Amino acid sequence: MPNNDRLLAAVHDSIRAYCEANHDFGFKANDPVVRLHEPTFSADEIAAAVDVLLSTRVTMGPKVKGFEREYADKFGFTHAVMNNSGSSANLLAVAALVNPATKDHLKSGDEVIVPALSWSTTVWPLVQHNLVPVIVDIDPLTLNADPSEIERAIGPKTRGIMPVHVYGNPCDMGAIMDICKRRNLALVEDCCEALGAFYDGKPVGKFGRVGTFSFYFSHHMTTLEGGICVTDDFEFAEVMRMLRAHGWTRELEDRERYLKAYPHIDPKFLFVNVGYNLRATELQGAFGSVQLPKLDGFVERRRENTAVWRRDLDRWGKFFMFQTETPRGKSSCFGFPMTLKADAPFKVGEFMAFLNAARIETRPIIAGNIAVQPAMKLFQHRVVGDLRHSNRVMEGGVSFGNHQAVDEAARDYVTGNVGDFMRTKGLA
Numbered sequence: 001m002p003n004n005d006r007l008l009a010a011v012h013d014s015i016r017a018y019c020e021a022n023h024d025f026g027f028k029a030n031d032p033v034v035r036l037h038e039p040t041f042s043a044d045e046i047a048a049a050v051d052v053l054l055s056t057r058v059t060m061g062p063k064v065k066g067f068e069r070e071y072a073d074k075f076g077f078t079h080a081v082m083n084n085s086g087s088s089a090n091l092l093a094v095a096a097l098v099n100p101a102t103k104d105h106l107k108s109g110d111e112v113i114v115p116a117l118s119w120s121t122t123v124w125p126l127v128q129h130n131l132v133p134v135i136v137d138i139d140p141l142t143l144n145a146d147p148s149e150i151e152r153a154i155g156p157k158t159r160g161i162m163p164v165h166v167y168g169n170p171c172d173m174g175a176i177m178d179i180c181k182r183r184n185l186a187l188v189e190d191c192c193e194a195l196g197a198f199y200d201g202k203p204v205g206k207f208g209r210v211g212t213f214s215f216y217f218s219h220h221m222t223t224l225e226g227g228i229c230v231t232d233d234f235e236f237a238e239v240m241r242m243l244r245a246h247g248w249t250r251e252l253e254d255r256e257r258y259l260k261a262y263p264h265i266d267p268k269f270l271f272v273n274v275g276y277n278l279r280a281t282e283l284q285g286a287f288g289s290v291q292l293p294k295l296d297g298f299v300e301r302r303r304e305n306t307a308v309w310r311r312d313l314d315r316w317g318k319f320f321m322f323q324t325e326t327p328r329g330k331s332s333c334f335g336f337p338m339t340l341k342a343d344a345p346f347k348v349g350e351f352m353a354f355l356n357a358a359r360i361e362t363r364p365i366i367a368g369n370i371a372v373q374p375a376m377k378l379f380q381h382r383v384v385g386d387l388r389h390s391n392r393v394m395e396g397g398v399s400f401g402n403h404q405a406v407d408e409a410a411r412d413y414v415t416g417n418v419g420d421f422m423r424t425k426g427l428a
């Protein structure tokens with residue numbers, strides 16, 4: 001008989017030794033690089049994933065279920081349905097919202113309001129489910145959907161709102177909830193950039209009928225790829241469980257009611273809805289359980305970085321707009337977004353090139369104004385107003401890495417380089 005404990009201990013020791021020798025993601029003053037993201041994981045997560053592989057139980061099972069429970073419990077969500085990406089989480093949420101098994105489901109041609117500053121796969125699931133995206137402008141300070149623009153966008157076919165908590169900054173949920181109640185609209189919160197963010201002390205994702213999160217590699221915590229849908233509505237969670245896996249009853253919490261209703265069909269192969277395969281693997285579940293206890297620390301570091309940069313870069317406020325935390329909100333600070341003002345005496349491309357030459361990676365803010373992305377030309381949608389704030393972000397938006405591996409020295413390096421750029425332009 002093999003001595004599994006001894007063999008596993010040797011595997012873990014090797015993983016640990018490898019990671020100690022190779023996984024130093026911290027900033028080094030003598031070889032400075034500030035990447036958009038650095039891995040949040042190392043030996044603990046890799047060992048947990050290897051354990052799963054060695055067990056050979058690799059597809060969705062107890063590890064995924066365990067992580068779902070832990071995630072729900074940490075934030076006070078009632079139900080959590082893990083899947084294989086934030087995009088899949090959005091797909092599942094919207095698919096459930098239009099599914100005939102869902103009470104008060106949305107119908108083909110119904111409109112859903114989305115902010116212009118959103119990710120592609122915030123909007124695509126609406127299109128893919130025959131809903132019509134209605135695109136509204138953002139508040140230039142918070143970068144989130146402007147509630148007065150949402151109100152203005154509502155028409156006779158409007159049935160829902162899908163706000164995005166941009167860069168971890170919670171939307172004005174007081175105003176949005178008020179609109180949803182008065183206008184009887186369904187709310188789907190895209191929280192894919194906002195793990196660990198709160199509004200009024202309540203976690204984002206808890207306000208709507210369903211909330212979605214992403215555990216992509218570069219996010220606050222990761223399951224490599226991965227996502228999760230959260231809801232307090234049991235039946236809605238059950239529909240998402242069906243749609244996640246082939247329309248099958250296999251993963252339902254209340255399978256019994258279907259097994260009783262269809263005793264003549266093999267209970268192991270009973271299909272009660274349509275579906276996709278959006279299941280997460282056991283590796284992802286195991287990863288999540290190791291990462292979750294580290295999330296608060298990761299978020300705190302991002303908040304500290306933001307506070308210091310806001311203070312130190314404030315002197316360039318005549319050229320840039322900085323994201324402002326929503327009143328009553330606690331942002332989880334996903335990156336550090338800045339938008340060049342239209343009358344600034346330089347182009348954002350020059351600024352980015354200067355930082356990139358100093359090995360500070362940059363990127364635009366999300367996908368810019370989604371309404372001007374060519375894909376939108378192919379599908380029915382409605383644009384409200386001139387989207388001027390979203391256009392400004394598209395033209396002048398830039399962000400650099402703000403994550404758990406950014407420390408005081410990395411912050412100073414970025415701040416110093418911003419100052420150097422201004423000096424080359426004769427502006428300092």
Ligand SMILES: Cc1ncc(COP(=O)(O)O)c(C=O)c1O
Binds near residue numbers: 085086087164190227
């Ligand atoms: C707002 C928003 N929604 C959805 C997604 C999709 O998440 P994923 O990359 O896990 O598919 C992202 C990606 O980061 C995002 O920023």
